[in-house]
Amino acid sequence: MTAIRARGVWAGLVLLTLSATACSSGGDDATAKGQSASEVCGGFAGDPAVTSALDAIAGKGASLTSDGSEPERVLTDLRKAARTPQSGKERMRDIPFCKLETAGDEKNVLGITLREALAVPKGDAVKEFATFYSTGRRATSALLHASIYFTCRMPAPAHEIVLVAELDRADENEADHPEIRDEQITLTNAAARHVAAELGCAGTELVEGVPATARP
Numbered sequence: 001m002t003a004i005r006a007r008g009v010w011a012g013l014v015l016l017t018l019s020a021t022a023c024s025s026g027g028d029d030a031t032a033k034g035q036s037a038s039e040v041c042g043g044f045a046g047d048p049a050v051t052s053a054l055d056a057i058a059g060k061g062a063s064l065t066s067d068g069s070e071p072e073r074v075l076t077d078l079r080k081a082a083r084t085p086q087s088g089k090e091r092m093r094d095i096p097f098c099k100l101e102t103a104g105d106e107k108n109v110l111g112i113t114l115r116e117a118l119a120v121p122k123g124d125a126v127k128e129f130a131t132f133y134s135t136g137r138r139a140t141s142a143l144l145h146a147s148i149y150f151t152c153r154m155p156a157p158a159h160e161i162v163l164v165a166e167l168d169r170a171d172e173n174e175a176d177h178p179e180i181r182d183e184q185i186t187l188t189n190a191a192a193r194h195v196a197a198e199l200g201c202a203g204t205e206l207v208e209g210v211p212a213t214a215r216p
Contacts, residue, residue, distance in 0.1 A: 034062075036064070040066050041066050045190055047209065049186060053182070054183075056177070057109065058109045062109075065102075067101070077115075082116075082152070082159060089118060094114070097113060097195065109170055110168065114164070116163055117163060120137050120138050126142070127216040131213060132215065132216050133212065133214055141184045150164075150201075151163075151203050152204060154201060165195070167188040167191075
């Protein structure tokens with residue numbers, strides 16, 4: 001009886017060990033699970049050229065998470081802005097459309113925000129450190145940052161407003177290379193087009209795919 005009882009205890013310990021190992025492994029997989037570049041934040045980067053731009057920044061085939069993104073709030077707040085009388089306008093805070101980290105190690109990749117802009121910046125004061133692009137009303141990309149100002153005319157009773165989409169790339173992301181500015185503006189443009197389509201904007205002048213460079 002003693003030998004039988006001992007074998008039973010040993011078998012139970014083995015089962016507990018295997019169960020614990022399986023649970024631990026499953027937990028790690030769940031933590032590391034994310035989405036591909038073409039899937040994150042409502043699939044705004046689904047176009048091959050845009051997916052390629054995100055892959056170049058985040059890493060080819062990277063698994064990404066978008067915790068902290070508030071795409072529905074972007075739409076709600078911007079619709080409200082288009083119905084607020086001009087006399088009551090105040091500068092909006094940036095609304096997080098897409099905040100990306102790599103799954104597992106939670107390494108920051110980039111963030112894209114939108115808000116209403118009271119005006120389109122004038123002049124070319126940033127031309128010394130930024131590249132200009134032909135999309136929207138004003139588009140620039142520089143080290144770690146890109147922005148696009150564009151007009152949005154929503155269906156009545158809303159009035160025309162100016163929106164700005166901005167991308168901030170994490171400085172901990174070692175993705176600097178000659179095409180990085182093009183990739184940043186491509187992602188910013190794709191996010192702007194995605195939001196504009198959801199809002200039903202007209203007159204945006206946002207181009208498809210990769211915006212061309214332009215003179216200031």
